[in-house]
Amino acid sequence: MAYTLDIFRFDQATDEVPHRDRVEITDLPETVTVLDALEHAKAEIDGSITFRRSCRSAICGSCSMNINGTTGLACKTPVRSVLRSDRSIAVDPMPNFQPMKDLVVHMDPFWDKYTRLKPYLQPADKDEEHATERRVSPEDMKKLVAVANCVLCATCYALCPVVSVDPAFAGPAAIAYAYRFIEDVRDSKRKERAAQISDDYLWLCAHCYACSYCPKHVDPHDDIIAVKRATIEEGLTDAPGPRHALVVAKTVKATGMLHETEVIQGTVGRFNIRGLIKVAPLGIRLALAGKIPPLFLKPVPKVDEIRTIFETLEAPTL
Ligand code: SF4
Ligand code: SF4
Ligand code: FES
Numbered sequence: 001m002a003y004t005l006d007i008f009r010f011d012q013a014t015d016e017v018p019h020r021d022r023v024e025i026t027d028l029p030e031t032v033t034v035l036d037a038l039e040h041a042k043a044e045i046d047g048s049i050t051f052r053r054s055c056r057s058a059i060c061g062s063c064s065m066n067i068n069g070t071t072g073l074a075c076k077t078p079v080r081s082v083l084r085s086d087r088s089i090a091v092d093p094m095p096n097f098q099p100m101k102d103l104v105v106h107m108d109p110f111w112d113k114y115t116r117l118k119p120y121l122q123p124a125d126k127d128e129e130h131a132t133e134r135r136v137s138p139e140d141m142k143k144l145v146a147v148a149n150c151v152l153c154a155t156c157y158a159l160c161p162v163v164s165v166d167p168a169f170a171g172p173a174a175i176a177y178a179y180r181f182i183e184d185v186r187d188s189k190r191k192e193r194a195a196q197i198s199d200d201y202l203w204l205c206a207h208c209y210a211c212s213y214c215p216k217h218v219d220p221h222d223d224i225i226a227v228k229r230a231t232i233e234e235g236l237t238d239a240p241g242p243r244h245a246l247v248v249a250k251t252v253k254a255t256g257m258l259h260e261t262e263v264i265q266g267t268v269g270r271f272n273i274r275g276l277i278k279v280a281p282l283g284i285r286l287a288l289a290g291k292i293p294p295l296f297l298k299p300v301p302k303v304d305e306i307r308t309i310f311e312t313l314e315a316p317t318l
Contacts, residue, residue, distance in 0.1 A: 001030075001087070002024055002025060002026045002087070003024075003025055003030065003037075003079065003083055003087045003088065003089065004022050004023065004024050004025070004086075004087060004088040004089070005022070005023045005025060005037055005038065005041055005088070005089055005091060006020055006021075006022050006088045006089065006090045006091070007020060007021050007022075007023060007038075007041075007049060007091050007102065007103075008020060008090075008091065008092040008093060008099070008102065008103065009021050009049075009102055010093075010099050010101065010102060011101050011102075012099070012100055012101065013101075018099065021046070021049075022088070023041045023045050023046060023049075025037050025040060025041065028040050028079075030078070030079045030080035030083065031078060031079070031080060032078070032079055033056075033074060033075050033076065033077055033078055033079065034065075034067055034074040034075075034077045034078075034079055034082065034089060034091065035051075035053055035056060035063050035073075035074035035075040035077075036075075036079075037079055037089075038051055038074060038091065038103075039053075049102060050101040050102040050103065050104050051063065051065065051074070051102060051103035051104060052103070052104055053074070053075065055075070056075045057075065058073050058075055058076040058151075058215060058216070059151060060151060061073070061151030061152050061153030061154070062153070063075045063153075064094055064153040064154055064155045064158065064215075065091055065092065065093060065094060065103045066090075066091070066092040066093065066094055066095060066158070067082055067089060067090070067091055068082050068084060068089060068090050069090070070159075070213075071094050071095065071155045071158040071159050072155055072213075072215055073153060073155065073215045074091070076215055091103060093105045094154060094155070094157075094158035095158050095159075095164065096157060096158045096160065096163045096164050096167075097109070097110070097154075097158065107154065109167060110152075110154050110157050110171070110173070110174075113170050113171060113174040113200060114152065114173065114174050114177060116174075116196065116200065117174060117177055117178055117181070117193065117196060117197065118181075118189075118193075118196075119177050119180075119181070121181070121184065121186055121187055122181075122187055122188055122189045123186050123187065123188055124188040134186045136184075136185055136186065137185075140183075140184075140185045143183045144180055144183060144184060146217065146218055146219065146222075147176050147177070147179060147180045147218055147220075147223060148180070149216040149217065149218055150173060150176060150177070150180075150214075150216060150218045151216055152173060153215065153216075154173065155213070155214060155215055156171070156172040156173050156176075156210075156211035156213075156214055156218075156220050157171040157172060157173055159210045159211055159213060160172055160210060160211055161206070161208060161210060162204050162205060162206055162208075166201070166204060168200075168201055169200070169201045169204045169205075170197060170200035170201060170202060172205075172211035172220035172221070172224065173220060174197070174200065175197060175202060175205070175220060175223060175224045175227050176218055176220035176223040176224070178193055178194075178196070178197040178202075178227050179223035179224075179226050179227045179230075180223075181193055182194060182226075182227060182230050183226065183230075190230065190234065191234045191236075194227070194230050194231040194234045194236055195231075195234075195236055197227060197231070198231050198236050198239065198241075202224070202227060202228060202231065202241070203228065203239065203240070203241020203242065203244075203245075204241070205224050205228075207221065207224075207225075209221050228241075228242070228245065229316065232245070232246065232316045233316070240267050240268070240269075243266055243267050243269065244263070244266070244267040246266070246316065246317055246318045247262060247263050247265075247266025247267060247318060248263055249310065249315055249316065249317040249318075250262075250266070250317045250318040251263060251297070252306065252310075253306065253307055253310045253315075253317050254299065254303075255297040255298070255299045255300065255303065256299055256300035256302075256303040256306045257297055257300060259293070259297045260293035261293050261294070261295055264279060264282075264283075266318070
């Protein structure tokens with residue numbers, strides 16, 4: 001049975017605004033992938049339809065696009081799994097990127113953030129003769145197996161709501177790559193890498209888990225938590241992000257609850273007079289609404305059990 005591709009069309013060289021073309025596919029079964037359907041449309045119906053692809057096997061990462069509002073690899077998405085009730089599929093370029101031509105986007109911001117990480121091993125000694133084998137134990141390697149599957153398709157970057165509001169944010173893939181080198185026992189630049197990714201707004205991650213929808217099951221979100229922990233372990237705590245994480249953990253560990261008064265002061269910085277003056281209007285509004293949090297909190301019953309969780313997880317606190 002026929003189905004329709006509802007395709008975003010735009011050429012930055014000639015078009016002021018985008019438009020959409022509907023292309024009917026009559027002689028391909030629904031078991032093919034969205035990429036197969038696009039290839040067919042280009043070969044048989046309109047040769048000007050433009051998209052990126054190479055491997056057609058979910059390996060190269062080049063065919064990431066928005067399919068019915070969700071970004072993913074077109075070569076890994078069967079047509080039948082995404083057909084809408086009117087038997088159409090909307091295909092659009094990845095969000096969070098500038099469109100270049102049809103489904104092809106400008107990838108420069110993504111690659112810039114990746115390149116800034118210096119994404120290659122930097123061991124302590126140069127070993128230019130390659131005389132020494134740098135061995136990694138299976139246990140140390142286990143930590144890197146998932147992230148090694150990343151094909152830099154940028155699906156997670158396109159899905160990240162923080163990138164959409166603040167393009168300066170490194171994004172999930174770059175942070176996952178920072179993790180890949182921070183956790184590699186052969187690398188010698190742990191602190192420098194932690195500092196670099198902190199400068200690229202690591203702490204803006206809102207832990208929304210949108211990037212867990214990764215076609216290669218990398219799940220950058222877990223790596224982001226590990227990288228934040230690494231920056232704290234490296235002593236990079238003089239910024240609102242790490243201060244906030246540490247003071248939240250401290251108050252929950254001490255009382256079993258979030259002690260908001262202490263969290264605000266701790267995040268802004270106890271001796272940051274200018275910062276504290278800035279948040280004062282919020283305190284006044286809360287007081288006027290009768291919602292001022294208590295100055296002191298009594299620990300909840302069985303708070304020892306909460307403290308045991310912190311100790312078991314070896315969670316850093318102030
Ligand atoms: S982490 Fe997953 S979604 Fe993100 S770039 Fe790598 S493979 Fe793509
Ligand atoms: S968990 Fe963080 S990096 Fe991942 S999508 Fe959400 S905000 Fe972006
Ligand atoms: S074409 Fe290579 S990942 Fe889809």
